[in-house]
Amino acid sequence: MACAIAREVRDGETLAVGTLAPIPASGALLAHFTHAPRATVVILNHPDFWPFGNGSKEFYDYAQRGKFDLFFLSGGQIDRHGNLNLITVGDHARPKVRFPGGAGAAMLYYLPRRVIVFRAEHTPRSLVERVDTVASPGSTPPDVVRPGGPWKVVTPRCTFRFERAQARLVVEALHPGVTRAELQRETGFALEYDPQAGVTPEPSVGELEVLRTRVREAVARIYPRYAESAFQA
Amino acid sequence: MPVAGHVGSDYDRLRPEFRVIPNPFAPAERLMLVPPIRPDVALIHAIAATADGTLLLDHMEDDALLAQASRVVVASTERVVGSREALRAAGDGVLLPGIHVSAFVEAAGGARPTLVRGVYPADARHIEEYVAASADDATFKRYLDRYVHG
Numbered sequence: 060m061a062c063a064i065a066r067e068v069r070d071g072e073t074l075a076v077g078t079l080a081p082i083p084a085s086g087a088l089l090a091h092f093t094h095a096p097r098a099t100v101v102i103l104n105h106p107d108f109w110p111f112g113n114g115s116k117e118f119y120d121y122a123q124r125g126k127f128d129l130f131f132l133s134g135g136q137i138d139r140h141g142n143l144n145l146i147t148v149g150d151h152a153r154p155k156v157r158f159p160g161g162a163g164a165a166m167l168y169y170l171p172r173r174v175i176v177f178r179a180e181h182t183p184r185s186l187v188e189r190v191d192t193v194a195s196p197g198s199t200p201p202d203v204v205r206p207g208g209p210w211k212v213v214t215p216r217c218t219f220r221f222e223r224a225q226a227r228l229v230v231e232a233l234h235p236g237v238t239r240a241e242l243q244r245e246t247g248f249a250l251e252y253d254p255q256a257g258v259t260p261e262p263s264v265g266e267l268e269v270l271r272t273r274v275r276e277a278v279a280r281i282y283p284r285y286a287e288s289a290f291q292a
Numbered sequence: 293m294p295v296a297g298h299v300g301s302d303y304d305r306l307r308p309e310f311r312v313i314p315n316p317f318a319p320a321e322r323l324m325l326v327p328p329i330r331p332d333v334a335l336i337h338a339i340a341a342t343a344d345g346t347l348l349l350d351h352m353e354d355d356a357l358l359a360q361a362s363r364v365v366v367a368s369t370e371r372v373v374g375s376r377e378a379l380r381a382a383g384d385g386v387l388l389p390g391i392h393v394s395a396f397v398e399a400a401g402g403a404r405p406t407l408v409r410g411v412y413p414a415d416a417r418h419i420e421e422y423v424a425a426s427a428d429d430a431t432f433k434r435y436l437d438r439y440v441h442g
Binding site: 063104111112114116123146151153161165166167169170192193194195196197199200202203204205234238 | 295296297298300301303306313320321322323352353354355356357378384392396
């Protein structure tokens, strides 16, 4: 997942990684340490990658001005239209599950030019036909100011591309070893495929080397437990 | 206060106090307004303070903003120093002038088990103990008896 994310990062752009997001942080740093040395990488609360000096307000204000090219979000539920649910599952008044809440996710899905959605669980309960509560809509009416929006959805099994015109997710690449039949069983909506859909290239020797050294070291400063377990050979 | 984004999400339905209006500067656009949060009391912890209540606060948090939104501000501080210069030298942070602060008390270690940046780190083991203890009332009472009432 980190490699699939890293390959989406463009050199010279400004990208930010929010809270509880060690996988995007790893992908952003992998890109920064390889093909995107001139990218400005912001990682929430990281001592070396947090340029702001006056709280998260300064970060949110910067984002509201549309200054980020790339951002990362997740959702307890993600649906085929790119809607994200960070609020509740079931009836909102008597929820079956209560997630942490949207925080800035309903702004951060609109203003950054491209948003990569990540989810470490690819199951019928996480990838659904229709989310129960929309914290962050995948698409909006034309009278809503929205310079950006969903770009890709990356899971441990595949990468989806968001088609803005049809407001839908299509599979762009299956990760190595995953079949279309398996992927359909693991997904809560009928899959549609890009005509050019292929297989995600395996992480290269060089990518793995950088992940297990510089990326691991930098990620350990804010995610020590993750860094201990996630970079095994 | 206007916020970007949000229009078209379920916030319209779940939070009736939020309003969607035409943007007065660009009437073809819709914009969401949210009412300001006005806490009665803010409780904040400072890295250091001077006698007039001026606080040195963590620059990664929004405590200064919280203090300015609240009617009453009660602070605790790791230590009290003698001058504005000593406050600036006490660590990396932002200054909140004492005019915003209703009352403060010196309480070294007052943020434990969470951190005070540059003074002490978060105590991850203790936070895990707290989370485990909070699973039911009996274990939580034992936690309170040991660490709060004890």
